[in-house]
Structures are given as C-alpha cells and as structure tokens.
Ligand SMILES: O=C(O)CCC(=O)C(=O)O
C-alpha cells in the first residue's frame with residue numbers, strides 16, 4: 008500500500024486549544040441544532056478566520072493545483088483535553104455539547120472549499136452527518152457498515168451534481184478501520200481500456216443510503232473524463248455496470264480499472280483530530296472492515312460535503328436540494 012497522496016498540515020496542541028476556545032466563544036450559549044442550514048453555514052463562515060493562516064493557505068493551494076495530491080490531510084484539529092459524548096448511534100443523530108463545537112469546526116474548514124450542502128434524501132438532509140456503525144448494517148455498502156468492507160466508490164456517483172469535496176473529521180478512531188484512497192491520475196491501463204472508460208457506455212444505480220421515492224433513472228456516464236493530467240472519475244464497485252449487457256469490452260475495462268485501483272491504493276487510519284478532505288471528482292475511496300461494539304466507543308467520523316461551484320449551488324436554489 009502506498010503512502011497517502013496528500014499535503015499534510017498539522018495544528019500544534021496550543022493552536023488547537025486556541026481554535027477550540029474561539030469556536031466556543033462564537034457558539035456562546037446557542038444550541039446549534041436549532042439553526043437553519045443557512046444560519047449554520049453563516050456561523051461556520053465566522054469560524055473560518057479563527058484557523059491559523061498557514062492552514063488556510065494550504066487549503067487555497069490544494070483547491071487551486073493540489074500540489075501534494077488530491078487528498079488533503081489536516082491533523083491535530085481537536086485538543087486532547089476535550090471529552091466527546093458517546094459515539095452517535097446513527098448518521099442523522101443530533102449533536103450535543105462538544106460534538107456541536109466539532110461539527111462547527113468541521114464546517115468552518117469546509118466552507119473554505121465552497122458551499123456545504125446535503126441532499127434531502129440522505130441522512131435526513133443534515134449538513135453534518137455521522138459516519139458511524141449501525142447494528143444490522145454491518146455488511147451494507149453504506150457508511151453504517153463495519154464488519155464488512157466498504158468498497159471503492161465516489162460519493163453519489165448517481166447524481167451529476169455530486170459533491171466536489173467531502174471532509175471527514177475523526178472524533179473517535181479505530182485502529183483497524185482504515186480509509187483508503189485511489190487517485191484517478193494514478194490509474195495506468197491500456198490505451199484501449201482508457202478510451203472505453205472515457206465513453207458514456209456505463210450507468211449507475213442510486214446509492215442505497217438515499218431514501219428515494221419511486222424509480223430513479225440510472226444515470227448514463229463515462230467513468231473517466233477531463234484532462235489527462237488531472238482526470239476525473241465516477242466509480243462505484245457495486246452500483247455501476249455497462250449499459251449494454253453484451254458490451255464485453257466495457258465490462259473488461261471496468262474490471263481492469265477495479266484491479267488497478269487496488270494497486271494504486273493508499274490508506275490512512277483516521278485518528279482523533281484528523282480531518283481528511285478528498286476531491287470527489289478525482290479520487291475514489293473505500294474503508295476497511297472494523298469491529299463495532301455499539302457501546303458508545305465506536306469509530307466516529309463527521310462528514311460535510313461541499314459544492315465548489317457557485318453556479319451549481321444557484322441552480323439548486325437551496326442548501327438541501329431534493
Ligand atoms: O468511514 C470512512 O472512512 C468513509 C465512509 C464513506 O466513504 C461513506 O460513508 O461514504
């Protein structure tokens with residue numbers, strides 16, 4: 008397994024303490040859960056200047072040219088002294104106390120990438136979702152899984168307005184649950200396979216984490232697109248297939264791609280205070296199995312998805328589109 012393709016930046020403990028205290032002052036005695044999604048993001052915008060200038064500079068650099076790779080790892084964001092409540096028991100569980108402050112901290116970083124959003128069909132439309140194990144979901148292909156591998160996917164490939172970036176903040180780690188990443192620009196395949204993957208010969212089924220009413224049409228897509236130096240990718244191990252069952256060339260190119268992703272994969276075990284941001288158009292990700300205890304001490308990540316395009320955001324006309 009190769010090293011994570013990333014620029015890494017870390018806050019020192021005293022910087023993390025200062026940011027945490029300043030965010031505490033910003034929150035005051037407000038219950039963040041009572042804010043509308045837009046009010047919450049306005050508060051997150053007020054949190055942005057509280058981060059050290061070097062961290063903000065790294066983010067700008069990453070957004071422009073991603074010099075260190077398409078994954079950005081920021082570390083040490085949560086001071087050691089903070090005690091978090093029991094791990095949330097569902098993706099849409101509300102936050103209390105220090106978990107509210109962590110959610111705002113995460114949003115305060117993510118708002119530097121664009122507009123935080125969620126779909127109304129996903130985890131109650133909450134802007135800050137919990138990636139936590141849920142009983143009886145151990146082997147699903149959703150963030151609620153644990154004992155089973157969460158296989159290669161991009162967030163919401165079935166939507167053409169899928170997020171540009173996603174950020175995962177670790178409140179509680181698990182030594183066996185590794186986050187895995189593969190960059191589209193590292194994919195090496197035969198010229199024929201690449202050409203096939205660049206054609207719209209595939210379609211993708213909705214992600215099972217979404218609660219959808221009625222039949223949603225499978226989206227017709229090319230797997231690879233964009234420039235050769237910074238190619239984009241839409242991929243999902245389980246929900247993607249050639250449109251035509253007889254298209255053996257497309258099926259074979261997909262298989263080759265899957266094997267190549269395994270080869271170029273990098274992994275990182277998230278530790279408390281890590282914030283991992285990935286480019287959802289240029290990176291495919293996965294998570295290795297881990298054991299869930301369901302006793303409040305399980306792995307707990309918070310996620311915020313971001314729309315980096317003001318144009319797309321205006322088209323939605325709301326922060327939680329359908
Ligand atoms: O838990 C992780 O590391 C990633 C989770 C994830 O990819 C998802 O929920 O879509």
Ligand SMILES: [Fe+2]
Pocket residue numbers: 160161162292
């Ligand atoms: Fe994911």
